[in-house]
Amino acid sequence: MPRSKIQFQKGLSLREFVKKYGTEEQCRGLLFKARWPDGYRCPKCSHEQYYYVQIRRVFQCHQCRHQHSIITNTIFTSSKLPLTVWFLAIFSIT
Template identity: 50%
Template structure:
């Protein structure tokens, strides 16, 4: 029987995966850098300066004051499941 190349492809081992994405803060940081690789950019006006509102987990643009969550517009939008479970 031939070896299934999909099943045996190289990737992260479980311990390495958990080391990289095991905590909620690590998942948020990874998603932030994937979504905004050059830093936060407001989807409304394109401004790059923002503040983080920790109580609601949103980013607020300094120019137009639009509040954007990290997960809005992604497959994680409106989910109650923690990112560590995804």
């Protein structure tokens, strides 16, 4: 019987995945790097300096005070699920 291409495919194991993306902070860090690979820029005024408002989990521009969430305008926008659940679902599908 030939070796299963699905079962023995290359990539992350579930254990490696949980180690790399198992916490909300790790997932948010990955999204930050994906959205702003060269560092944060305000979507309203393009200013680079910001505050992180931890209670609301938003970035606030130092100049114009515009607040922007890391999940705004993504597939996660209106979801109440934690990012860890989303990442695990995407990992399971791919």
